[in-house]
Amino acid sequence: MLSEVEKKEIQEEMKMYPVASAACLSALKIVQEHRGWVSDEGVKAVAGMLNMSNEEVESVATFYSRIYRKPVGRNVILVCDGISCMIMGHENIYEHIKEKLGISYGETTSDDRFTVLPISCLGDCDHAPSLMVNNDHYNELTVEKLEAILSQYK
Ligand code: FES
Missing domain, CATH: 3.40.30.10 (Glutaredoxin)
Structure with a gap:
């Protein structure tokens, strides 16, 4: 679901941390920068890349008020x-x-x-x-x- 550009950017973030899950918020921000918001598919894709459960990624996504889980305006x-x-x-x-x-x-x-x-x-x-x-x-x-x-x- 993620584009090659998104994947590459997330992989770059992952290199900056000792464990992949530490890049979760950065990965969600990358998806949002490209798509305007983070869909359920976006959460699943990030979970897959970071070897996390969907629920773990969802808990990060919903904790931060600036990660948008529904479409937003421009x-x-x-x-x-x-x-x-x-x-x-x-x-x-x-x-x-x-x-x-x-x-x-x-x-x-x-x-x-x-x-x-x-x-x-x-x-x-x-x-x-x-x-x-x-x-x-x-x-x-x-x-x-x-x-x-x-x-x-x-
Ligand atoms: S209450 Fe702190 S900036 Fe509004």
């Missing part, structure tokens, strides 16, 4: 709902996303442009509220700032 908005962000206005930010994009947590816009998901603490509490879009980190958010951020992603 851009993933991760809204921090940790305590500092809650205190500093997370609700306004999330409400604006819901209103502007018409999606709630776990949903994707009909044009596949955005998926919105919650995440607990981005380690940026002193600059709350925070969110990420894909790998980009934004903080000290206001509704105005959010508008400008979202317009950058097509």
Whole structure:
């Protein structure tokens, strides 16, 4: 199921660890980079390569909130709902996303442009509220700032 490129990249990661299973998260990230998310077949393929059970790989995949086990849009908005962000206005930010994009947590816009998901603490509490879009980190958010951020992603 994995492409030759994916297999080669995973094999390169495996060389960096004393045991193959230590490359599990890296392998899942590689699959996700190529496919946008990790399907059941992706979990099985990684398990096969790393000599792990499907359940072991699944437990890693579901532990990390940035491994997506369902299809996502072209851009993933991760809204921090940790305590500092809650205190500093997370609700306004999330409400604006819901209103502007018409999606709630776990949903994707009909044009596949955005998926919105919650995440607990981005380690940026002193600059709350925070969110990420894909790998980009934004903080000290206001509704105005959010508008400008979202317009950058097509
Ligand atoms: S609680 Fe949001 S960055 Fe820590």
